[in-house]
Amino acid sequence: MKGNRLSVLIIAHELSPVQGSECAVGWNLVTRLAKYHDLTVLYASGSQANHNSYFDAINNYTAVNGPIPGIRFINIDQPGITKSIASFNKTFSKIGPIGLPVLYYLGYGYWQKAAFAKAKELHKKEKFDVVHQLTQVAFREPGYTWKMDIPFFWGPTGGTKTLPKAFYKMLPLKSRILEGIRTFSNYIQFNFSSRVIKANKTAAVIYAFSPEDVNLLKQRVTGEIKLMLDVGTIHYDSIDHHSDQHSTTVKAMWCGHLIERKAAIILLKALALSKQTREGVKFQIVGTGPLEESLQQFAEELELKNVEWIKNVDRDTVFKMMSEADFFVHTSLREATSSVIPEALSTGLPVICHDADGMSIAINESCGIKVPMISPADSIIGFHAAIEKLVLNKPLIEKLKAGARKRSLEMSWDSMAETIATDYITVVNKKAGIRP
Numbered sequence: 001m002k003g004n005r006l007s008v009l010i011i012a013h014e015l016s017p018v019q020g021s022e023c024a025v026g027w028n029l030v031t032r033l034a035k036y037h038d039l040t041v042l043y044a045s046g047s048q049a050n051h052n053s054y055f056d057a058i059n060n061y062t063a064v065n066g067p068i069p070g071i072r073f074i075n076i077d078q079p080g081i082t083k084s085i086a087s088f089n090k091t092f093s094k095i096g097p098i099g100l101p102v103l104y105y106l107g108y109g110y111w112q113k114a115a116f117a118k119a120k121e122l123h124k125k126e127k128f129d130v131v132h133q134l135t136q137v138a139f140r141e142p143g144y145t146w147k148m149d150i151p152f153f154w155g156p157t158g159g160t161k162t163l164p165k166a167f168y169k170m171l172p173l174k175s176r177i178l179e180g181i182r183t184f185s186n187y188i189q190f191n192f193s194s195r196v197i198k199a200n201k202t203a204a205v206i207y208a209f210s211p212e213d214v215n216l217l218k219q220r221v222t223g224e225i226k227l228m229l230d231v232g233t234i235h236y237d238s239i240d241h242h243s244d245q246h247s248t249t250v251k252a253m254w255c256g257h258l259i260e261r262k263a264a265i266i267l268l269k270a271l272a273l274s275k276q277t278r279e280g281v282k283f284q285i286v287g288t289g290p291l292e293e294s295l296q297q298f299a300e301e302l303e304l305k306n307v308e309w310i311k312n313v314d315r316d317t318v319f320k321m322m323s324e325a326d327f328f329v330h331t332s333l334r335e336a337t338s339s340v341i342p343e344a345l346s347t348g349l350p351v352i353c354h355d356a357d358g359m360s361i362a363i364n365e366s367c368g369i370k371v372p373m374i375s376p377a378d379s380i381i382g383f384h385a386a387i388e389k390l391v392l393n394k395p396l397i398e399k400l401k402a403g404a405r406k407r408s409l410e411m412s413w414d415s416m417a418e419t420i421a422t423d424y425i426t427v428v429n430k431k432a433g434i435r436p
Helices: 021-033 052-064 081-092 101-126 166-168 173-192 193-200 212-215 264-271 275-279 294-299 315-323 339-346 378-392 395-409 413-431
Strands: 007-012 038-044 071-076 130-135 152-157 205-208 224-227 251-256 280-288 306-311 325-332 349-353 366-372
Touching: 007 021, 007 101, 021 038, 021 130, 021 224, 021 413, 038 052, 038 101, 052 071, 052 378, 071 101, 081 101, 101 173, 130 315, 130 413, 152 193, 152 378, 152 413, 166 378, 173 193, 205 413, 212 224, 251 315, 251 378, 264 275, 264 280, 264 294, 275 280, 275 378, 280 315, 280 378, 294 306, 315 339, 325 339, 325 378, 339 349, 366 378, 366 395, 378 395
Parallel strands: 007 038, 007 130, 038 071, 130 152, 152 205, 205 224, 251 280, 251 325, 280 306, 325 349, 349 366
Antiparallel strands: none
């Protein structure tokens, strides 16, 4: 430790300045943590499907912008056995983006072994103060660095929650089977995976991204558990909303992949319930996916004239659309914290979503409306009531917009990094017997 700057080892399998999702979690946190501590970041050269993407992206970034002070990047290539497993797993690509999950995580585990070998080699020479298992965020794979003789941090992590049985009837048979497999797999891995159990018990601090994960971990963890979302916001002071106060209708957005789990069908059914939601709001649904054609046909059957379907657009265009909208609707059935929610808040856009998972923490009454996740029928009624409430109350929309901007500051990547950086020091000082 140099002054208050610790020597921190971070394991971030996903890490890229140009990709979203888990790559964005890794990049946004490590680049901000470097403000406080000296980081050595072990990351994958690329995903199992694309072996060089992360490595090239980081090299291109530093070539243009220069090295990032306080960070040393070390890429760990996917082991040969992982590449072989990934090649076979392409056979199951239609199941989802990672193919057959059991094969994906098998290959991912071998990468974690390679990262652990490098971590031990570096630690023998350099003596890190703490180690942090950062990405992936799924609880299924804790890696191996919890075995090291320094404080182990993990997260944001989670994903133990399962889809309520009442929502299974919304899914086709294949998706029901996959959800059933996921539920069974979650139970087995959380309760019987020796590495998951030992990592839980060894961790000095675990950051969990949903209340359900926190409550489950409390039964086992001996260290500290903190609630922390897996995504943050970037506040945009320069974005001005252009909603027309004199218009007889309001504008709203839905954005995401058109798959069963995102449940855009709930929105369509909710809009069809009253004249106010059919005529008082203009909806833009942004996204593509396997359900695109069937959802558009269903909207026609419901005679919804207020829905505009927009295929995938670039990030800047999405933000422009958000700046022109009055509120955002997110109907997903299961998420950690979807990145579109902090993006909406970042532009001062109120959010209507289910009161579940990370969404239940990201959104509060100051910046949106949460719908209880009880059954599909209850969700349809709940989303309809929330949309209708905003359609009929423009002053409430303006109040929630102000709340969204404030909430964006509270949920920022900078705030998350500051919390983690402070926790590093607190734990190291406690270990050394230094009182705060």
